[in-house]
Amino acid sequence: MTDSCQLSPTGPSQDKKNLLDVAAFRANFPIFSNHPDLIYFDSASTTQKPQVVVDSLLDYFTNNCANAGRASYSWSTQLTRAIEETRAKVAQFINGEQKNLVFTSGATDSLNLVALTYGLSNLEDGDEILLCPQDHKSAVLPWYNVQSMLAAQGKNVTIKHFAIHEVGDYDLRSIKELVSPRTKVLAMAHIHHVFGLDMEVSKIRAIVGPDVVISLDCSQSVGHTKVDAKALDVEFISFSGHKMFAAPGTGGLYVNPRVADKIKPIRLGGQSPFEIKDNSLEFSASSSSSVHQLIECGTVNIPAILSLGKAVDFISTTGIDAIEAQLSDLTVYLWQKLTALPGIVFAPGIGICRCDNGFGIISFRFEQISSLDLTFMLDAEQIFVRAGDHCSQKNNEEDDYLRVSMHAYNTREEVDQLVEILESNLG
Ligand SMILES: Cc1ncc(COP(=O)(O)O)c(C=O)c1O
Known part of the structure; x- marks a missing residue:
């Protein structure tokens, strides 16, 4: 057992938060202007690409x-x-x-x-x-x-x-x-x-x-x-x-x-x-x-x-510290919003260890609905998240987690929309 789950010194200090101008950063990604309703929460799988790329x-x-x-x-x-x-x-x-x-x-x-x-x-x-x-x-x-x-x-x-x-x-x-x-x-x-x-x-x-x-x-x-x-x-x-x-x-x-x-x-x-x-x-x-x-x-x-x-x-031009601070802010914000939802079961991670820091990934499930069903409901709203085995061996069959993975182009407003749609589908 570890002493604690304190994130390592690589984590951003609180005073670096909000260094990123999220709107300006997001404007570099043409996918978001081409699909204004898209909420992309599968960046751990692959990220969207900026215009320079x-x-x-x-x-x-x-x-x-x-x-x-x-x-x-x-x-x-x-x-x-x-x-x-x-x-x-x-x-x-x-x-x-x-x-x-x-x-x-x-x-x-x-x-x-x-x-x-x-x-x-x-x-x-x-x-x-x-x-x-x-x-x-x-x-x-x-x-x-x-x-x-x-x-x-x-x-x-x-x-x-x-x-x-x-x-x-x-x-x-x-x-x-x-x-x-x-x-x-x-x-x-x-x-x-x-x-x-x-x-x-x-x-x-x-x-x-x-x-x-x-x-x-x-x-x-x-x-x-x-x-x-x-x-x-x-x-x-x-x-x-x-x-x-x-x-x-x-x-x-x-x-x-x-x-x-x-x-x-x-x-x-x-x-x-x-x-x-x-x-x-x-x-x-x-x-x-x-x-x-x-x-x-x-x-x-x-x-x-x-x-x-x-x-x-x-x-490098954006600054890795600013990216990290934005990711951490979003992760903590998402976790705080999710905790209020009925029937939520967090996978290991920030939902259990409750650290004040994160890297954009939170996995969870609900007692009343399967994660796969939820991904279909979210897809209908153009919110892309992932469920399934996440390419790793499950510890037990109940580990049917929905994974939200974000990057610095995501916003608190997108998190709010996700939580709202989840809430309305939880019955
Ligand atoms: C932790 C981890 N390792 C390895 C991989 C495989 O990466 P790639 O798809 O670039 O081969 C992934 C992809 O999701 C990953 O998350």
Whole structure:
């Protein structure tokens, strides 16, 4: 059991609240002027896109469509340069090294790459992995995949489960009980995609010690709160571009320099630093080869990557503190309004721990009506929320939660409308 569910020091201080001019921020998103009645509350799934991101996608397709890293003509070399500039920008955004940032197709790709490029080649017979089955399946299943691949090589790796505490962060006591000298990897979320809390990575690092490799799923934190690769002190950081205002089909994997030389690529192609010598594979790059050269191969998603650079500029210009403060304000406001509704049952998270801080996600259900039925009723009012398994294993069948996930473009008025419609459907 954790001491409390206090959100980590990454949370915004109260005096930063209301720094964001929400109306001006929202005006950057054409979807809202095209659909004035839309209330979009599914940003944990994917965010809406600002005009700068839309423009950059259109610009690639209509003005300078070519491949990068392949040819010597100007468009190609300019695109190669633009991708590397974007890499530098995104790496700086998370306070990491440019050469250790790999572009991926999204967080699922990144999390699978951790398991396959690190786990598969570094785990040994008898080693143990710690994970939480209530995390997103993209953070959980890749380790089972690697476990079965290793079993086929005669190496038996055990996966142990730590629990969610009733308030919604991890049960630190269960981690203390499970960690052993054979623990080699711990997979965890930075901010949980259903419970919406900061999952306390620094406390977990203190429990497991410096030698356990931590794979941190930052899908719900990058673009919502400051993510600092150096301060977080984990080996791997995975995130999605499309959950931070960029196009789908892009994401990132940040590899801490201290494990960079332990990475073994699992797919090779045109740009891979390998050649065939004496009819076998030989590493051909200099020792200065970067992690992304080892892992990225084939044509990358050029327009989506460039759009990620624009999204980072957009967030930086707005200010991550202002975004975070707006999100926290909305979360607390929503929670306060929801508590008045009859029959409400909160999932773990702010509704149970009652913190004065949040990251835009609240999950709940009602005793008198199914969450799925409610999503249909809300859809009829153009309010988009999500129900279902939320891509994670349910603790029990009653966990049929409706998830409201917001971003800084949402408003208190939208929250009021949601609560009003919920109230009128509760009978
Ligand atoms: C916590 C978490 N991890 C991983 C993912 C998968 O991300 P992607 O869709 O970018 O692969 C999601 C998506 O919802 C998520 O919320």
